Amino acid sequence: MKFDKDSPRIRELKLTLYVIRKSKMAMVSICVLLFFFTIAILAPVLSPYDPTEVHPAEIFMPPSSKYPLGTDYLGRDNLSRILYGARYSMFASLLVVVLTVLIGMPIGAVSGYLGGKVDETLMRITDIILSFPGITLALLLAYVMGRGIFSAALALSLTGWTSMARIVRGVVLSEKGKDYVIAARLIGKNDFQILFGEIMPNCMYPVIIQAVMMMGTVIISLAGLSFIGVGVQPPEPDWGVIIAEGRQYLLEYPWLSILPGILMITVVLSYNLVGDRLRDALDPRLRGELAAK
Amino acid sequence: MVKILSNNILSVEDLHVVFKTYLGTVHALNGVYLEVGRGEAVGLVGETGCGKSTLGLSIVRLLDESAEIVRGKIFFNNESILEKSTDEMREIRMKYISLIFQDPTAALNPVYRVGDQIVEALQMSKGLKKVEAIEESAKILSMLGIPESKKVMEQYPHELSGGMRQRVMIAIALSKNPLLLIADEPTSNLDVTIQAQILELISELRRNTRMSLLLITHDMGIVAQVCEKVAVMYAGQVIEFGPVRAVFKNPIHPYTRGLLKVANLIGEKSRLESIQGTIPDLRHLPPGCLFSSRCPHSFSKCVQIRPYSILVDNHRSVACWLVEDKVRYCL
Amino acid sequence: MGLLYYILKRIFFGILVIFGVLTLTFLITKIIPQNPVAVWLGLEGMQYPELVKQVTELWKLDRPIWEQYIYYVGNVLRGDFGRSSWSRGPVIADLAARFPATVELSIFAFLIAMSIAIPTGILSAVYRDKPIDHFSRILSVVGISGPSFWWGIIFLYIFYLQLGFAGSGRIGEGMSPPITVTGFYLIDSLIEGRLDKFIDVLSHIFLPALTLGIGATGFTSRLTRSALLEVLRKDYIKTARMKGLRERVVIYRHALRNALIAPVTYMGLLFGSMLGGSVFVETVFTWRGMGQYIVTAIFASDYPALLATTLVIAIIYSVANIIVDLLYTVIDPRVRVG
Numbered sequence: 035m036k037f038d039k040d041s042p043r044i045r046e047l048k049l050t051l052y053v054i055r056k057s058k059m060a061m062v063s064i065c066v067l068l069f070f071f072t073i074a075i076l077a078p079v080l081s082p083y084d085p086t087e088v089h090p091a092e093i094f095m096p097p098s099s100k101y102p103l104g105t106d107y108l109g110r111d112n113l114s115r116i117l118y119g120a121r122y123s124m125f126a127s128l129l130v131v132v133l134t135v136l137i138g139m140p141i142g143a144v145s146g147y148l149g150g151k152v153d154e155t156l157m158r159i160t161d162i163i164l165s166f167p168g169i170t171l172a173l174l175l176a177y178v179m180g181r182g183i184f185s186a187a188l189a190l191s192l193t194g195w196t197s198m199a200r201i202v203r204g205v206v207l208s209e210k211g212k213d214y215v216i217a218a219r220l221i222g223k224n225d226f227q228i229l230f231g232e233i234m235p236n237c238m239y240p241v242i243i244q245a246v247m248m249m250g251t252v253i254i255s256l257a258g259l260s261f262i263g264v265g266v267q268p269p270e271p272d273w274g275v276i277i278a279e280g281r282q283y284l285l286e287y288p289w290l291s292i293l294p295g296i297l298m299i300t301v302v303l304s305y306n307l308v309g310d311r312l313r314d315a316l317d318p319r320l321r322g323e324l325a326a327k
Numbered sequence: 328m329v330k331i332l333s334n335n336i337l338s339v340e341d342l343h344v345v346f347k348t349y350l351g352t353v354h355a356l357n358g359v360y361l362e363v364g365r366g367e368a369v370g371l372v373g374e375t376g377c378g379k380s381t382l383g384l385s386i387v388r389l390l391d392e393s394a395e396i397v398r399g400k401i402f403f404n405n406e407s408i409l410e411k412s413t414d415e416m417r418e419i420r421m422k423y424i425s426l427i428f429q430d431p432t433a434a435l436n437p438v439y440r441v442g443d444q445i446v447e448a449l450q451m452s453k454g455l456k457k458v459e460a461i462e463e464s465a466k467i468l469s470m471l472g473i474p475e476s477k478k479v480m481e482q483y484p485h486e487l488s489g490g491m492r493q494r495v496m497i498a499i500a501l502s503k504n505p506l507l508l509i510a511d512e513p514t515s516n517l518d519v520t521i522q523a524q525i526l527e528l529i530s531e532l533r534r535n536t537r538m539s540l541l542l543i544t545h546d547m548g549i550v551a552q553v554c555e556k557v558a559v560m561y562a563g564q565v566i567e568f569g570p571v572r573a574v575f576k577n578p579i580h581p582y583t584r585g586l587l588k589v590a591n592l593i594g595e596k597s598r599l600e601s602i603q604g605t606i607p608d609l610r611h612l613p614p615g616c617l618f619s620s621r622c623p624h625s626f627s628k629c630v631q632i633r634p635y636s637i638l639v640d641n642h643r644s645v646a647c648w649l650v651e652d653k654v655r656y657c658l
Numbered sequence: 659m660g661l662l663y664y665i666l667k668r669i670f671f672g673i674l675v676i677f678g679v680l681t682l683t684f685l686i687t688k689i690i691p692q693n694p695v696a697v698w699l700g701l702e703g704m705q706y707p708e709l710v711k712q713v714t715e716l717w718k719l720d721r722p723i724w725e726q727y728i729y730y731v732g733n734v735l736r737g738d739f740g741r742s743s744w745s746r747g748p749v750i751a752d753l754a755a756r757f758p759a760t761v762e763l764s765i766f767a768f769l770i771a772m773s774i775a776i777p778t779g780i781l782s783a784v785y786r787d788k789p790i791d792h793f794s795r796i797l798s799v800v801g802i803s804g805p806s807f808w809w810g811i812i813f814l815y816i817f818y819l820q821l822g823f824a825g826s827g828r829i830g831e832g833m834s835p836p837i838t839v840t841g842f843y844l845i846d847s848l849i850e851g852r853l854d855k856f857i858d859v860l861s862h863i864f865l866p867a868l869t870l871g872i873g874a875t876g877f878t879s880r881l882t883r884s885a886l887l888e889v890l891r892k893d894y895i896k897t898a899r900m901k902g903l904r905e906r907v908v909i910y911r912h913a914l915r916n917a918l919i920a921p922v923t924y925m926g927l928l929f930g931s932m933l934g935g936s937v938f939v940e941t942v943f944t945w946r947g948m949g950q951y952i953v954t955a956i957f958a959s960d961y962p963a964l965l966a967t968t969l970v971i972a973i974i975y976s977v978a979n980i981i982v983d984l985l986y987t988v989i990d991p992r993v994r995v996g
């Protein structure tokens with residue numbers, strides 16, 4: 035991959051950034067995401083208390099200068115718990131998506147490039163994994179590997195790579211017959227060089243789009259696993275855990291459950307909006323090839 | 328405003344169309360002038376992206392939502408198309424103008440049998456009852472050289488060959504006996520023998536019905552074969568217009584000359600030439616002639632002022648400053 | 659001929675996938691870091707080697723792995739999913755009661771989701787960039803962005819705790835469940851001829867179904883909108899317009915059927931999302947179905963129950979997918995040849 039100024043890929047990148055910059059919605063979303071990442075990183079600095087520190091004498095305190103968002107059923111500081119909770123939602127989801135790319139991309143690439151029996155086998159495996167609806171398989175795997183955020187993240191990666199693999203496979207399939215691949219073979223490049231040097235760069239954008247679009251789902255799934263009890267384990271503060279705990283006291287203290295959900299929606303919505311815009315930006319028909327008519 | 332009734336079925340005056348895209352406004356048509364006489368066949372030629380199809384769709388007002396007609400007039404049968412209400416426009420499409428597309432696969436609804444699609448057109452344009460329409464469409468199909476037309480009518484578009492599909496499209500287009508047929512590259516997706524058959528079919532129908540034809544194509548050979556007049560488009564303008572024979576024999580605009588050389592219709596037929604350069608960025612139009620950047624004869628005026636169409640003799644017009652000088656020179 | 663071949667091929671393929679699913683769950687039972695015999699017998703029972711040996715042999719755990727696999731598949735085919743290590747009864751008995759609850763909820767949720775999503779998607783596309791479009795798009799994207807269990811809690815708070823609508827369970831506390839015929843309360847109450855029960859059941863299923871379908875609703879609405887807009891740009895729509903058809907006819911006769919192909923292809927997936935989402939929604943609404951059973955099994959460390967339920971859900975999903983694919987051939991004639 036060459037990075038000279040006029041490389042079509044660089045032009046593509048510039049164009050994409052330009053299209054994204056032109057959308058206020060996408061820019062606001064990116065700022066929101068940066069904001070939440072900052073919170074997640076700075077949680078120890080921003081939090082007034084240790085999120086697991088109980089104050090038995092001060093349970094269900096209303097918001098005050100001592101506890102800006104009040105306390106929960108164990109007298110823990112809600113603000114601190116929510117700030118720390120951002121860490122799981124923001125970073126564990128990132129970990130899952132990175133793992134998904136790392137597992138799915140090579141499998142999809144090899145499957146599409148080699149074709150035949152290898153492809154058939156790998157695709158049947160994805161079929162089987164996709165036969166478990168929603169997060170049921172991830173739930174099972176997470177439980178088998180032992181409760182906790184890492185096994186939850188690993189379980190989601192082990193089930194989520196299939197969509198990534200299929201996308202990469204699709205791109206590889208459509209690219210491998212093209213002239214530049216044949217040319218590369220004629221000058222004596224081996225399969226490895228062709229696949230990873232010539233073909234794979236074309237997967238970059240589809241993979242990025244899919245990764246961004248996945249973030250929202252992964253955040254929801256992780257929170258779901260924590261809500262059920264196989265993800266983040268209490269007393270650690272995760273938004274899913276906080277919602278689950280608040281559910282017990284819904285009538286009297288609904289905000290314990292409502293607030294983390296609103297924050298989660300904000301983050302997921304931002305990812306989805308950025309993803310939508312990214313997809314539109316890379317759709318040649320929407321972008322401006324209309325002039326060709 | 329009184330418009331003198333002309334013998335033209337279609338006339339387009341100073342038509343400007345823009346597309347709004349993410350990357351800015353694309354000026355697709357930049358002052359198009361075009362006339363199609365009654366019973367006449369006019370070929371509209373030009374490179375991909377010069378606005379041929381946009382012009383065709385503007386005439387029936389079926390441009391996509393991202394497009395906007397900024398300025399200009401279109402007269403069909405001496406009536407202003409752009410001032411018609413939605414219902415009046417529907418009536419015009421229903422009875423008087425037909426459109427054939429480049430890709431018949433995309434132009435036929437994939438989920439309905441082709442028979443139903445022709446029948447629907449007949450029911451609309453001629454107000455036939457369903458049974459009559461079925462008979463009539465079978466008749467039209469066999470007239471178009473389709474054997475076992477009843478059987479074909481039972482099939483879905485994807486079950487037919489490309490040539491067959493285009494015949495079905497033509498059947499739909501002809502079902503209303505249109506005054507004007509706009510055919511947008513009707514043969515470019517077909518192989519050569521089918522291409523010849525379809526063109527022959529269109530010519531023959533024209534002889535029999537006195538229907539006018541606006542044939543959009545990039546193939547000069549087809550124009551020579553089917554049309555009486557030719558309009559050459561470049562960057563959203565008709566830069567040369569006139570009788571096919573006169574234009575092909577003696578092209579005036581440098582672009583037309585280049586185009587004909589590429590098509591190997593004039594000049595030394597030994598080697599293929601191409602026109603240097605590419606179409607200007609239609610988002611940022613230069614003030615002068617849009618062809619000036621590629622024109623071997625351009626001079627300072629060309630870069631500064633956009634040329635308008637000049638009547639050369641009674642039948643021909645050209646938009647080029649070289650001609651103005653020549654005309655003045657002759658005087 | 660072509661159609662029949664396609665259907666048979668699809669069914670065969672579906673069965674193949676179900677076997678794959680069986681194999682995967684079998685493999686998971688093998689990697690579970692837990693001795694099923696120990697779970698079954700408990701610490702006390704493990705002190706009797708005779709007993710351990712007896713159970714091990716009974717469950718063929720001393721045999722080679724392929725023999726265990728055949729034994730496992732055979733058991734599942736006979737409907738024997740093992741015994742719950744918590745309730746000690748056969749898992750199949752627990753599932754029999756819970757299976758209809760989940761399927762009823764999922765189907766109802768699916769129907770609600772589709773009957774909201776498709777019309778709003780169409781309206782959104784037809785009145786593009788008008789207020790109704792903005793409204794439905796914002797609602798869709800916010801709906802998708804929230805976790806279903808959270809929406810469930812919000813709905814419970816508003817409709818149950820504040821407004822006093824029916825909140826949890828499948829039927830009001832004062833009423834006895836309808837006599838079991840199909841296991842679907844909505845149908846059984848009608849068979850019993852008790853309209854009051856039917857209405858009560860309906861009022862109970864509505865909130866959880868709405869919650870369960872919220873993601874699918876948003877997704878389908880967006881999908882329908884973009885598919886319809888995409889189709890409206892196609893040449894065959896121009897052909898239809900060139901016939902002088904009214905806009906309404908162009909949209910509903912020519913565009914809609916093509917546009918609906920997109921949501922139909924996703925229907926299997928969406929139904930799956932209902933089955934998967936039941937884990938959360940049933941927990942929030944104390945709906946005694948398979949989803950809630952899974953959560954209970956997790957807290958009780960009840961592996962046989964957990965595995966069996968997951969397997970059954972996957973099988974339902976596979977069957978639903980086959981049905982959707984067959985439905986797809988009806989709506990899109992192009993599939994019938996391939």
